[in-house]
Amino acid sequence: MNKRMLDRGLLGIIYLIALVGMIMMLAVLWEVVRRGWPALSLEFLLQPSSNFGAEGGLLYQTLGTIILMAAAVLIGFPIAVGSALFQTEYVRSEGVRAFFRAIIFSLNAVPTILFGLAGYLFFGVYLETGVSWLTGALILAIMILPTIQASIQSSIECLPEKYREVGMSLGMTPWALARRIVLPQCWHGAITGALLGLARAAGETAAIMFTAAAFSGATWPRSFADPVPTLQTHILVLAQDSADATSLTHAWGAALVLLAIVFFLILTSLVIRSRFSMEAQR
Amino acid sequence: MKKSEENLEFINVEITYNGKPVLTGLSYNFSKSAVTCILGSSGSGKTTLLRSLSRLNDRIRGFKVRGEVWVAGEEIYYNGVDVYHLRRKIGMIFQSPCIFPTSVYENVIFGFKYHHPERKKEFPQIAERYLKEAYLWDEVKDRLQKPAQNLSQGQKQRLSIARALAVEPEILLMDEPTASLDPVSSDAIENLIFSLKEKRTIIMATHNIAQTRRIADDILFLYDGTIWEQGKATEFFERPQKEETRIFLEGGSSSSS
Numbered sequence: 083m084n085k086r087m088l089d090r091g092l093l094g095i096i097y098l099i100a101l102v103g104m105i106m107m108l109a110v111l112w113e114v115v116r117r118g119w120p121a122l123s124l125e126f127l128l129q130p131s132s133n134f135g136a137e138g139g140l141l142y143q144t145l146g147t148i149i150l151m152a153a154a155v156l157i158g159f160p161i162a163v164g165s166a167l168f169q170t171e172y173v174r175s176e177g178v179r180a181f182f183r184a185i186i187f188s189l190n191a192v193p194t195i196l197f198g199l200a201g202y203l204f205f206g207v208y209l210e211t212g213v214s215w216l217t218g219a220l221i222l223a224i225m226i227l228p229t230i231q232a233s234i235q236s237s238i239e240c241l242p243e244k245y246r247e248v249g250m251s252l253g254m255t256p257w258a259l260a261r262r263i264v265l266p267q268c269w270h271g272a273i274t275g276a277l278l279g280l281a282r283a284a285g286e287t288a289a290i291m292f293t294a295a296a297f298s299g300a301t302w303p304r305s306f307a308d309p310v311p312t313l314q315t316h317i318l319v320l321a322q323d324s325a326d327a328t329s330l331t332h333a334w335g336a337a338l339v340l341l342a343i344v345f346f347l348i349l350t351s352l353v354i355r356s357r358f359s360m361e362a363q364r
Numbered sequence: 365m366k367k368s369e370e371n372l373e374f375i376n377v378e379i380t381y382n383g384k385p386v387l388t389g390l391s392y393n394f395s396k397s398a399v400t401c402i403l404g405s406s407g408s409g410k411t412t413l414l415r416s417l418s419r420l421n422d423r424i425r426g427f428k429v430r431g432e433v434w435v436a437g438e439e440i441y442y443n444g445v446d447v448y449h450l451r452r453k454i455g456m457i458f459q460s461p462c463i464f465p466t467s468v469y470e471n472v473i474f475g476f477k478y479h480h481p482e483r484k485k486e487f488p489q490i491a492e493r494y495l496k497e498a499y500l501w502d503e504v505k506d507r508l509q510k511p512a513q514n515l516s517q518g519q520k521q522r523l524s525i526a527r528a529l530a531v532e533p534e535i536l537l538m539d540e541p542t543a544s545l546d547p548v549s550s551d552a553i554e555n556l557i558f559s560l561k562e563k564r565t566i567i568m569a570t571h572n573i574a575q576t577r578r579i580a581d582d583i584l585f586l587y588d589g590t591i592w593e594q595g596k597a598t599e600f601f602e603r604p605q606k607e608e609t610r611i612f613l614e615g616g617s618s619s620s621s
Contacts, residue, residue: 174425244462248524250420252475252531253452262478267465 114337121335130301131311134319136329140336142301146215146310147340149303150294151283153219154226159276161223162230167260170238190228195288197225202292213309218294225289226279233278237271238264270354277351281344287314313340372396372417372535372565377431379412381424386412387589390431394582399561401576401597402569404586405612410569413586414537417567418454419447436534452479455533459540461520468495468515469508471523475531490530498526499556518549525556536560538568542575554579573613577601585609 129139165186173179201221205211241264249259265272296309303310313336320333377390387409394400402410412421419440421427433440440450464471472491480486491508495501500522504515512523521541528536538557542550557566557579570576576583580597593600593609604610 174423242462244458244460245464246423247420247456247458248462248464248527250423251418251451251454251456251458251528252478253448253450254475254478255448258478262474263464 111341114334114341117331117334118336118338121331122338126332126335127339131316131332134323136320136323136326136332140313140316140339143311143313143316143336144339144343145302146295146312147284147314147343149215149310150218150222150290150312151280153215154222154283155230155276155279157219158223158227158230158279159272162227162234162275162279163265163272165227166231166234166238167264170235171256171260171264186228186231189224193288194225194286197221198289198292201289206293212307213293213296214307215294215303215310216306218290218310221289221293222283222286225286226282229282230272230275230279233275234268234272237268237274240271241267270357274351274355277347277354281347281351284340284344284347285314287312287318291315291318313343371434371437373432373434375432375434377416377429377433379409379416380428380430382426385589387586389590392584392591392594394565394567396565397561397563398581399557399566399568399579400582400584401580402567402584402586403571403573403576403612405571408586409589410571410586411539413584414539414567414569415456417535417537418451418456420451420456422447452531453533454535454537455528455531457521457525457528457536457538457541460544461517461524463512463515463520463523465511465513467509468504468512468523471512472526472530474527479531494526494530495523497529497559498522499552499559500526516549518545518552521545521549521553522556525553529560533564535565535567538566540570540572541568542572543570550575585612587612 126139127144128141130141131143132138165182169179169182173182198221201217205217205220206213211217245263245267246259249263254262290312294309295312295315301311317333317336317340320329320336323329372394374390374392377387378385379387379390390413402413404410415421416429416433417435417440429441435450436453438445438450440447464474469488469491472495473487476483476490477487492501492505495504500519503519504523512520515523521544525541542553545553554575557568560566561581568579576597583593583595583597583600584591585593585600587608593605600609601613604613
């Protein structure tokens with residue numbers, strides 16, 4: 083076999099793998115849309131659920147998911163920005179940088195159920211906070227930290243050194259360099275990271291199951307200690323009641339709404355990344 | 365020991381990178397309000413010498429300076445030195461202009477705005493004053509709010525000079541500022557250097573001999589990591605003392621004019 087044939091063969095395999103992946107993803111999407119679409123209506127989106135989710139809509143579940151996502155990003159985003167800036171702008175030793183990177187990225191590899199369990203034991207049992215949306219948001223924030231930070235850090239590391247040198251030559255301190263030069267030119271990475279973090283938080287069930295989510299009865303949280311219903315746990319509850327056709331249809335409807343939220347966030351982050359990173363590097 | 369406020373001097377300086385000497389035995393006292401050109405072939409240490417005057421290599425791991433470097437009456441590698449204040453006094457112009465992706469106006473007031481946020485009302489006058497000083501005002505006065513990235517390379521370099529001047533440095537370091545420019549833009553920068561030297565000390569690293577002949581008052585010729593020859597430009601070009609200098613000047617004359 084000559085080199086050209088080998089090259090073509092390998093290219094063919096790569097295309098085939100990509101195609102299989104894409105077909106699987108499209109099949110899942112199609113299944114969710116096909117089964118969830120009949121459940122969708124304005125009432126379904128805007129009414130509270132009743133009869134353990136078998137009737138009514140998704141209003142409080144959608145709101146609960148949005149509250150958890152937003153709070154997790156609000157907590158995780160500043161920590162991720164600070165941590166990325168610390169690693170790129172302040173730490174000079176490669177060894178220390180690698181150590182921090184290893185810690186942050188190993189967070190990514192921790193099974194999410196462990197976050198839920200650890201969060202439950204620390205907040206719920208040790209601190210006796212019970213099940214509350216704030217606890218869930220805190221755990222989600224720690225969980226999505228690597229996602230947000232990786233995005234910010236990669237855009238900071240792409241910034242040419244010459245910008246920092248100009249700032250230094252004008253007498254700027256490291257903090258001023260970070261605030262006035264690095265961050266303004268890397269905000270697209272930060273926004274992308276935040277949106278990807280939101281998307282990851284939206285899809286998470288295990289971490290919030292013990293700590294933040296109420297499976298039924300909860301509505302709008304009136305204090306930091308209240309639990310919230312979420313789309314993720316709502317799907318879980320409805321799917322368990324598979325004997326009831328309406329419950330199943332509602333579960334697929336909820337899955338479609340959740341998927342639409344995640345899809346919208348990922349799409350927005352891709353648009354921001356491609357448009358603004360090009361502008362920043364012009 | 366305290367030196368005069370105008371003093372700019374190397375005393376027996378050695379610069380090493382990861383233990384390997386880059387420049388050794390540097391001793392030189394720069395003339396005030398003059399253009400001193402640092403000549404030398406690529407890799408001779410011109411940029412390192414220039415950057416060591418404003419401690420711009422501090423971020424580089426393994427970079428060390430031994431000996432004394434005096435700037436405006438202060439030994440700048442002494443532990444207690446305020447390096448940010450030092451860099452305000454010493455402006456730096458880089459080989460290729462680095463412009464922030466914002467407007468012409470924001471670029472020119474960038475450093476001034478940082479050091480004097482309270483003098484907001486003066487920003488427009490500052491922008492005009494230093495764009496005029498960099499001979500750029502007439503070309504950009506109608507597009508101050510437009511993206512600076514759209515300027516030509518020569519205009520960008522003059523904008524970066526205006527930005528450095530706006531911080532009011534006493535000394536201006538220039539690292540081959542015309543290397544990436546066409547002849548017309550180079551002429552504009554040369555004229556600018558002439559006008560700037562009335563008020564500031566200018567130290568420029570270059571390997572362009574023709575340009576050095578036109579603008580230099582003093583010359584520092586670096587060879588093999590040391591100062592090989594130094595003195596007044598006229599004498600240096602008319603009566604080079606060493607063989608290596610003559611070879612450099614003859615080789616350089618044919619390649620750059």
